[in-house]
Amino acid sequence: MNRNSNTYIVVYATAMVVIVALALSFASLALRDRQQANIENEMKRAILRSIGIEAQGGMAAVDALYARYIVGSFAVDARGEVVEGANAFELLANLRAVYALPPDERELPVFVSRDGQGVERYIIPLWGSGLWGPIWGYLALESDWKTVSGAVFYHQGETPGLGAEIAESWFGDRFAGKTIFRDGQFVSVSVEKRRGTEPPGPHSVDAITGGTITAFAVGRMIRESLQGYLPFIQLQKENE
Numbered sequence: 001m002n003r004n005s006n007t008y009i010v011v012y013a014t015a016m017v018v019i020v021a022l023a024l025s026f027a028s029l030a031l032r033d034r035q036q037a038n039i040e041n042e043m044k045r046a047i048l049r050s051i052g053i054e055a056q057g058g059m060a061a062v063d064a065l066y067a068r069y070i071v072g073s074f075a076v077d078a079r080g081e082v083v084e085g086a087n088a089f090e091l092l093a094n095l096r097a098v099y100a101l102p103p104d105e106r107e108l109p110v111f112v113s114r115d116g117q118g119v120e121r122y123i124i125p126l127w128g129s130g131l132w133g134p135i136w137g138y139l140a141l142e143s144d145w146k147t148v149s150g151a152v153f154y155h156q157g158e159t160p161g162l163g164a165e166i167a168e169s170w171f172g173d174r175f176a177g178k179t180i181f182r183d184g185q186f187v188s189v190s191v192e193k194r195r196g197t198e199p200p201g202p203h204s205v206d207a208i209t210g211g212t213i214t215a216f217a218v219g220r221m222i223r224e225s226l227q228g229y230l231p232f233i234q235l236q237k238e239n240e
Contacts, residue, residue: 124138
């Protein structure tokens with residue numbers, strides 16, 4: 001084999017390596033974009049669930065419902081001021097990183113919904129820690145900024161059939177109608193393990209049998225997450 005043949009083989013092999021590398025890079029970017037689209041789609045479904053809308057179908061159907069019912073979004077800082085130019089959806093997509101910051105450095109997203117009767121609600125994302133991993137969710141507040149309209153919760157790694165049941169709709173439904181203020185003071189909505197037959201009060205819900213640790217973590221998550229929004233909520237209540 002002469003030198004020209006060797007050179008040809010080297011050039012050909014190098015070209016093939018470059019082609020394969022470019023193909024893998026393109027495939028990786030395409031897959032990453034698809035994964036990001038799926039994540040955004042699931043976040044939109046969850047936001048809609050918090051206001052009682054179960055989005056069925058594929059991405060296009062979810063996008064249509066989201067555009068119909070979610071009429072605005074913004075972010076607030078620790079002083080309760082709206083952050084100019086903030087992208088609420090990008091903050092939501094990186095909520096773990098947002099809550100890793102000191103409280104006074106956080107920019108917290110808010111989403112605004114409006115139903116067919118013109119009633120507006122405000123959806124607040126939640127973030128916390130369960131027994132085995134992160135938990136998160138969405139709490140929808142009525143326009144009075146104190147009454148819970150709906151709630152949904154999710155988890156990573158909680159025990160199936162026990163703590164994992166925070167993701168079931170029947171648990172989130174327990175929060176509807178509860179209030180986060182008592183006599184003007186913030187009390188959040190707690191999760192309690194009650195004894196006896198007396199129903200829970202206006203600021204609490206029943207824990208999950210066998211999954212009390214995770215259920216209690218939901219109560220803690222709601223309280224700690226809402227505290228970051230309190231300056232903004234107080235301003236809205238004062239302007240009622």
